[in-house]
Amino acid sequence: MLLAIDCGNTNTVFSIWDGKEFLCTLRTSTHHARTADAYFTWFSTLINHYGIKPDITDVIISSTVPRVVFNLRVFADRFFGCRPMVVGKPECLLPHAPRVDPGTQVGPDRLVNTAGAFDRHGGDLIVVDFGTATTFDVVAHDGAYVGGGIAPGVNLSLEALHMAAAALPHVDVTKPPKVIGTNTVDCMQSGVFWGYVGLVNGICARIRAEYERPMRIIGTGGLAPLFAQGEMLFDEIDDDLTMHGLTVIHDHNKKAEAQ
Ligand SMILES: Nc1ncnc2c1ncn2[C@@H]1O[C@H](COP(=O)(O)OP(=O)(O)OP(=O)(O)O)[C@@H](O)[C@H]1O
Ligand SMILES: CC(C)(CO)[C@@H](O)C(=O)NCCC(=O)O
Ligand SMILES: [K+]
Known part of the structure; x- marks a missing residue:
């Protein structure tokens, strides 16, 4: 096992x-x-x-x-x-080598998401992962990681607001009842929730325009289901994408060893 x-x-x-x-x-x-x-x-x-x-x-x-x-x-x-x-060590093979600038150390979680997403959903994807950072991984038609974006994570943004502003409390992210908040907590949640909906929509639209081929968007990470309530951000939510990617990479290496 x-x-x-x-x-x-x-x-x-x-x-x-x-x-x-x-x-x-x-x-x-x-x-x-x-x-x-x-x-x-x-x-x-x-x-x-x-x-x-x-x-x-x-x-x-x-x-x-x-x-x-x-x-x-x-x-x-x-x-x-x-x-x-x-993952990321030279002896651990990837199903598809990333195509990025020389010397770039792509986060192993992004390589794993790429492998998992390609296996389940095929190529031409944007994987949006809501972890410590919110990452956008572009998976090419052939399954290679070819770049993306890194934005501050949702909880990190809320924490930064609380840390930097004396009057702002610690709050958890949630979808606020209205966009126009009528108390401090609702205002913070509105800013962060709808701000990230806009961020995800905006970045995905720009990636799609630059990529010039139809792409599907896969959401993953703990907060993906919450943000899916905002608008049609994703074509699919795949909550165990990273774990699945680890099994794909493991399998790939076992097959290579056996040859
Ligand atoms: N409504 C919510 N409000 C705040 N946090 C939430 C909510 N729903 C899920 N989470 C959090 O999402 C996190 C799970 O996300 P995930 O594992 O993708 O990223 P992470 O653990 O925060 O980051 P990383 O993988 O970078 O360590 C958990 O910490 C969980 O507490
Ligand atoms: C962006 C994070 C922090 C997301 O977990 C991670 O993938 C990482 O440390 N990446 C290294 C830089 C890169 O992926 O280009
Ligand atoms: K993660």
């Missing part, structure tokens, strides 16, 4: 893939100082709670935070006796 680990700047998600389905998905905050033993204590407690007895033989990691990879490698080696594949 495969343990797929998606480590973002805010959260780290573990999923166990039995070859047909994900048996469980576990989430923790990303913290570079967490040791291999601490990961295992947390992991084994939760899988016992869910009554799962996985036989993990393989581990694949995508990490946007380079420092956490060391402890995750020790975790894979010590508890599952395996050398993990790490």
